[in-house]
Amino acid sequence: KKQVPHDKSLDNTIDLLKEGYLFIRNRVDKYQSDIFETHLLGQKVICMTGEESAKIFYNPELFYRKDATPKRVQKTLFGVGAIQSMDGEAHIHRKNLFMSLMTPSYQNQLAKLMMDKLLDSIKVWENKEQIILFDEVNEILCRVVCQWAGVPLKESEVKERAEDFSLMVDSFGAVGPKHWKGRRARIRTEEWIKGIIEDVRSGNIKVEEDSALYAMTFYRDIDKNQLDSHMAGIELINVLRPVVAISTFIVFEALALHEYPQSKDKLLSGDKDKLKMFVQEVRRYYPFTPLLGARVKKDFIWNECEFKEGMLVLLDVYGINHDPRIWNNPDKFCPERFRERNDNLFDFIPQGGSNPAKGHRCPGEGITIEIMKASLDFLVNKIEYDVPNQNLSYSMAKIPTLPESKFIISNIRRKS
Numbered sequence: 001k002k003q004v005p006h007d008k009s010l011d012n013t014i015d016l017l018k019e020g021y022l023f024i025r026n027r028v029d030k031y032q033s034d035i036f037e038t039h040l041l042g043q044k045v046i047c048m049t050g051e052e053s054a055k056i057f058y059n060p061e062l063f064y065r066k067d068a069t070p071k072r073v074q075k076t077l078f079g080v081g082a083i084q085s086m087d088g089e090a091h092i093h094r095k096n097l098f099m100s101l102m103t104p105s106y107q108n109q110l111a112k113l114m115m116d117k118l119l120d121s122i123k124v125w126e127n128k129e130q131i132i133l134f135d136e137v138n139e140i141l142c143r144v145v146c147q148w149a150g151v152p153l154k155e156s157e158v159k160e161r162a163e164d165f166s167l168m169v170d171s172f173g174a175v176g177p178k179h180w181k182g183r184r185a186r187i188r189t190e191e192w193i194k195g196i197i198e199d200v201r202s203g204n205i206k207v208e209e210d211s212a213l214y215a216m217t218f219y220r221d222i223d224k225n226q227l228d229s230h231m232a233g234i235e236l237i238n239v240l241r242p243v244v245a246i247s248t249f250i251v252f253e254a255l256a257l258h259e260y261p262q263s264k265d266k267l268l269s270g271d272k273d274k275l276k277m278f279v280q281e282v283r284r285y286y287p288f289t290p291l292l293g294a295r296v297k298k299d300f301i302w303n304e305c306e307f308k309e310g311m312l313v314l315l316d317v318y319g320i321n322h323d324p325r326i327w328n329n330p331d332k333f334c335p336e337r338f339r340e341r342n343d344n345l346f347d348f349i350p351q352g353g354s355n356p357a358k359g360h361r362c363p364g365e366g367i368t369i370e371i372m373k374a375s376l377d378f379l380v381n382k383i384e385y386d387v388p389n390q391n392l393s394y395s396m397a398k399i400p401t402l403p404e405s406k407f408i409i410s411n412i413r414r415k416s
């Protein structure tokens with residue numbers, strides 16, 4: 001009988017912090033096994049990679065999400081008790097609300113707003129010696145998503161609000177002072193949005209009925225109750241924060257254009273299919289989501305491994321996006337690979353796997369792709385710029401990661 005490899009060290013928490021995105025992949029290579037057991041944060045954990053593992057992971061008969069995410073991540077990234085840790089009918093009911101805000105028509109509205117605001121920024125950027133792309137795009141996305149969602153945002157508060165959104169994301173893999181920065185950012189943001197929900201309920205703020213703010217404020221859950229204003233705020237933040245987080249992928253787009261100038265030439269026509277292929281390859285190639293966690297619902301055996309009720313199981317998202325059984329030359333950046341490709345629901349999972357309406361897969365992929373396409377078109381076809389000497393390397397140990405310099409560009413001109 002095949003033995004499931006046990007990673008020998010007493011507790012691998014420190015190694016996870018040191019190896020980051022490559023933690024699971026390194027051990028899968030070492031043990032030549034898609035699945036292994038280890039100890040993390042004082043508990044026995046199963047780690048797994050590969051398409052077949054993704055299929056198992058998204059079987060709701062076998063796994064649940066409540067208590068799968070450490071409290072420290074809920075207190076920074078997700079919000080305590082939000083959709084990410086719900087299960088069953090109540091989850092699907094709330095998921096429908098999110099799905100209804102992510103339709104193609106909303107995707108296009110957001111992409112158009114993004115392009116308009118990027119174009120508006122040119123006149124400011126032209127007069128600056130250089131800009132930090134990440135910081136600029138972060139603020140622009142904050143304006144875009146608040147305007148789209150119906151959330152009032154004063155020009156004087158854009159900078160701080162945008163920074164708070166990115167602190168919540170930036171701190172989720174952190175310990176110590178950075179973790180606390182993320183927690184304070186979440187507390188400030190929750191207070192702000194809760195106040196806005198209350199103003200809508202009391203009629204102090206008028207809001208369009210087809211906006212995300214309206215939808216969250218008046219949503220009734222499976223028991224027909226409105227969410228309290230704090231919870232409604234947390235879920236609205238679950239729409240606002242991830243849109244702002246697309247700035248990470250936009251920086252990776254700029255990095256890819258810089259590192260692979262030959263693929264830039266193919267985008268000069270602005271052809272939508274080519275933009276999309278490039279966007280898909282950025283989402284596959286660069287590290288953003290490292291892994292996902294769920295807990296075992298009832299005892300079962302799979303691949304000769306015993307899954308025990310309540311055990312934490314981690315799925316290797318980064319590794320599956322670089323799995324040589326799924327991708328030829330996975331460590332090569334090659335948008336062309338998406339020309340002929342028919343993805344299934346489990347073999348290309350930068351934002352989770354399976355069907356988003358039925359499980360926890362990200363509902364925001366369409367929005368992410370359209371905003372990334374607009375931003376890519378902008379970088380290639382609307383401006384010219386120089387990339388001065390800087391440290392563009394990104395750490396594979398830091399979760400989430402970003403090029404050190406956050407991508408500085410200089411000498412920005414409108415393309416004629």
Ligand code: HEM
Binds near residue numbers: 368
């Ligand atoms: C869930 C990644 C953008 C809203 C997720 C999950 C991942 C993910 C990995 C978890 C999947 C799972 O647990 O099985 C990303 C990345 C993004 C992004 C890398 C790029 C910036 C967005 C956008 C929105 C969004 C733009 C909304 C406008 C959500 C929500 C969930 C989620 C609400 C929770 C779904 C659930 O638990 O059912 N995302 N996402 N995300 N994402 Fe995204």
